[in-house]
Amino acid sequence: MLFLTLSQIGKRTAVAFSSNNMRVVASYSQSSALAASGGGGGRVSNAVQDKDVLAKTSADTSSQPKQPKVKMDTNPPKGTRDFYPEEMRLRTWLFDQWRSVAAGYGFSEYDAPVLESEALYTRKAGEEVTQQLYNFVDKGDRAVALRPEMTPSLARMVMAKKGGLPLPLKWFSIPQCWRYERMTRGRRREHFQWNMDVWGVAGEEADAELLSAMVTFFKKVGLTSEDVGIKVNSRMVIGEILTELGIPEEKFAATCVLVDKLEKVPLDAIQGDLEELGLDRSVVERLTGVLTVNSVEAIQEILGEESPAVQQIKKLISLCEGYGIEDWIIFDASVVRGLAYYTGVVFEAFDRKGVLRAIAGGGRYDKLLETFGGDPTPAAGFGFGDAVIVELLKDRDLLPSFEASGVDTVVFAMNEDLYKASLDVASKLRAAGQKVDLILEPKKTKWVMKHANRIGAKYCAIIGSQEFENGEVAIKNLEASEQESVKIAELEEWVSKQ
Numbered sequence: 001m002l003f004l005t006l007s008q009i010g011k012r013t014a015v016a017f018s019s020n021n022m023r024v025v026a027s028y029s030q031s032s033a034l035a036a037s038g039g040g041g042g043r044v045s046n047a048v049q050d051k052d053v054l055a056k057t058s059a060d061t062s063s064q065p066k067q068p069k070v071k072m073d074t075n076p077p078k079g080t081r082d083f084y085p086e087e088m089r090l091r092t093w094l095f096d097q098w099r100s101v102a103a104g105y106g107f108s109e110y111d112a113p114v115l116e117s118e119a120l121y122t123r124k125a126g127e128e129v130t131q132q133l134y135n136f137v138d139k140g141d142r143a144v145a146l147r148p149e150m151t152p153s154l155a156r157m158v159m160a161k162k163g164g165l166p167l168p169l170k171w172f173s174i175p176q177c178w179r180y181e182r183m184t185r186g187r188r189r190e191h192f193q194w195n196m197d198v199w200g201v202a203g204e205e206a207d208a209e210l211l212s213a214m215v216t217f218f219k220k221v222g223l224t225s226e227d228v229g230i231k232v233n234s235r236m237v238i239g240e241i242l243t244e245l246g247i248p249e250e251k252f253a254a255t256c257v258l259v260d261k262l263e264k265v266p267l268d269a270i271q272g273d274l275e276e277l278g279l280d281r282s283v284v285e286r287l288t289g290v291l292t293v294n295s296v297e298a299i300q301e302i303l304g305e306e307s308p309a310v311q312q313i314k315k316l317i318s319l320c321e322g323y324g325i326e327d328w329i330i331f332d333a334s335v336v337r338g339l340a341y342y343t344g345v346v347f348e349a350f351d352r353k354g355v356l357r358a359i360a361g362g363g364r365y366d367k368l369l370e371t372f373g374g375d376p377t378p379a380a381g382f383g384f385g386d387a388v389i390v391e392l393l394k395d396r397d398l399l400p401s402f403e404a405s406g407v408d409t410v411v412f413a414m415n416e417d418l419y420k421a422s423l424d425v426a427s428k429l430r431a432a433g434q435k436v437d438l439i440l441e442p443k444k445t446k447w448v449m450k451h452a453n454r455i456g457a458k459y460c461a462i463i464g465s466q467e468f469e470n471g472e473v474a475i476k477n478l479e480a481s482e483q484e485s486v487k488i489a490e491l492e493e494w495v496s497k498q
């Protein structure tokens with residue numbers, strides 16, 4: 001028996017996994033309580049709704065009166081996606097763009113399990129992400145969670161090597177992340193997130209390299225600095241103000257998380273959080289006053305020219321000029337980011353039209369390893385989700401078509417006696433590097449042509465009695481509507497000419 005705990009709503013749903021199939025055995029009242037709480041997402045599967053589902057689906061029902069069939073709910077769980085081949089092609093295309101940019105910047109790919117120990121995410125700064133955990137206790141009584149982000153896993157992996165990894169380290173990954181989110185356009189309960197991280201470089205050179213990689217991706221997919229901007233700031237601005245006001249350093253992370261919330265909710269709504277933190281309104285008002293500033297000159301006027309925060313921001317912007325990406329970069333002191341571990345530079349890519357939510361975000365997190373008990377190691381990186389960027393590319397009409405299957409040639413035998421010959425033809429074409437869709441059952445030529453067109457194949461190789469007797473195959477070029485006879489023994493040569 002496995003217990004799932006949705007921490008946000010504090011309800012428990014029991015799910016039993018039998019060896020041959022999975023059955024939801026949560027009682028109706030449990031699941032409807034979930035739905036009523038709003039936490040279940042408002043959609044309950046037919047299987048869960050049916051109180052007698054266990055009896056109906058149990059092994060021997062021959063002696064019982066016939067029950068109406070229980071139809072399985074074919075929707076994936078709310079907030080998650082199926083990837084039918086066309087959508088999968090889009091996903092692969094996007095990942096290919098990410099991988100190619102990462103390779104261009106000399107980053108190496110890594111991965112980690114989607115299931116992590118829950119302790120990896122128990123940070124106490126009041127972050128949304130830790131309240132959105134998909135967490136449960138496994139059969140061995142271990143508190144585990146589906147990863148909501150990759151950064152803690154990366155830190156764990158770096159720490160596991162006990163300083164044995166050659167620094168600087170430039171790694172990337174495309175993990176699927178899980179968050180029990182309120183669904184909006186571009187925000188769902190699972191998403192893939194391109195992560196690019198640099199460990200072991202304390203200077204803004206690393207942050208600027210990351211920003212440049214992000215811009216390279218945007219340009220690669222056809223976006224310009226008129227479509228997308230990247231707001232940059234440094235959390236050191238908040239740090240300096242807190243020091244000036246005599247607020248102890250241990251309140252830094254939680255204050256940043258709270259200030260980030262202020263972007264979305266009025267001050268009164270988080271009065272409780274404020275009191276818990278021991279910050280009075282005047283501190284928050286002073287912070288918000290500074291954070292509405294959006295020019296480097298203005299922040300310099302407040303903090304002074306010698307301020308490390310100002311120096312850091314200036315250096316970052318100057319490095320961005322060096323990369324020629326200054327058109328994309330906007331200094332904005334209101335960007336704080338909602339994750340507790342950032343310590344310095346923070347940044348967020350946004351849609352200039354202001355329609356979509358944040359496209360990507362990241363920053364410097366020099367103290368994360370220390371919070372895990374490791375040695376201090378500077379680090380910076382970003383996470384870039386798949387959902388918002390696809391929406392943006394759709395809006396700007398920048399997505400290629402993913403209708404075509406990628407098949408080069410459809411091969412089919414006109415009668416069953418020739419089926420073995422079609423295997424030979426398909427094997428030869430495949431050996432020559434073609435992607436071949438072999439027709440596995442007897443079909444009419446008309447059906448095959450329609451099928452070949454539907455999947456966007458370039459050729460159709462037809463094995464008919466006459467051609468076969470001559471050791472040939474008829475190859476139809478579907479784009480040019482031309483047909484030629486090619487010797488089966490010379491198929492490799494034919495492929496090399498295409």
Ligand code: HAM
Nearest residue numbers: 149151187188191359360361362381382383384385387
């Ligand atoms: P984050 O801002 O929480 O940062 O997420 C980064 C990006 O992931 C977002 O800008 C968005 O594109 C995408 N994203 C996040 N949540 C969702 C969601 N529910 N649905 C769809 N997309 C989503 C982090 O996760 C940091 N760990 C990033 C990082 C890496 N910082 C340093 N290294």
